[in-house]
Amino acid sequence: MTTDLDFAVAAYTEDGVWTVTPLVLRGEPDLSAVVSGLRRYPGEAGVLGMISVDEDFFILIRLDGGRARFLISDVTAATEWPLAKQVVDELDIPLVDDDDEQVPAGDLTIVADLGMSAMDLGALCDDIDLLPEEMLEEVADVLGFGNQFHEAIEAIG
Numbered sequence: 001m002t003t004d005l006d007f008a009v010a011a012y013t014e015d016g017v018w019t020v021t022p023l024v025l026r027g028e029p030d031l032s033a034v035v036s037g038l039r040r041y042p043g044e045a046g047v048l049g050m051i052s053v054d055e056d057f058f059i060l061i062r063l064d065g066g067r068a069r070f071l072i073s074d075v076t077a078a079t080e081w082p083l084a085k086q087v088v089d090e091l092d093i094p095l096v097d098d099d100d101e102q103v104p105a106g107d108l109t110i111v112a113d114l115g116m117s118a119m120d121l122g123a124l125c126d127d128i129d130l131l132p133e134e135m136l137e138e139v140a141d142v143l144g145f146g147n148q149f150h151e152a153i154e155a156i157g
Contacts, residue, residue, distance in 0.1 A: 008049065009051075020149050052131075058133075073125045074103070075102075
């Protein structure tokens with residue numbers, strides 16, 4: 001199945017001010033291409049990649065000091081979506097059955113130093129009533145760039 005992105009954005013700080021900008025991804029999204037694209041951006045606290053796929057799941061990527069950290073909101077998405085499988089492969093965890101419970105995988109502390117605890121991020125991922133866009137919007141709000149996030153998503157259309 002080809003990956004149908006709802007959106008992909010990069011968020012970073014310069015002089016303490018958050019900037020959120022759409023990521024331009026051509027063709028089928030590839031994790032290494034996304035990470036390479038994120039490396040172009042500066043950031044005092046690294047750069048965050050925020051990707052929503054087909055209103056099904058989200059991926060958070062954080063580049064900090066050359067190190068990439070990942071969180072996927074639903075590990076079972078790897079059975080259907082190539083980009084999700086690439087994240088699961090990068091995390092070096094086994095594939096789960098599509099029938100398994102939807103749980104996040106990866107680094108729940110990915111934004112803890114920026115203001116959202118692992119417990120809060122895990123609880124957010126467990127809220128099955130929220131769409132991935134709404135979950136990422138909550139992350140952006142807590143981290144202090146909700147308005148910039150919303151404007152970037154609106155610009156994507």
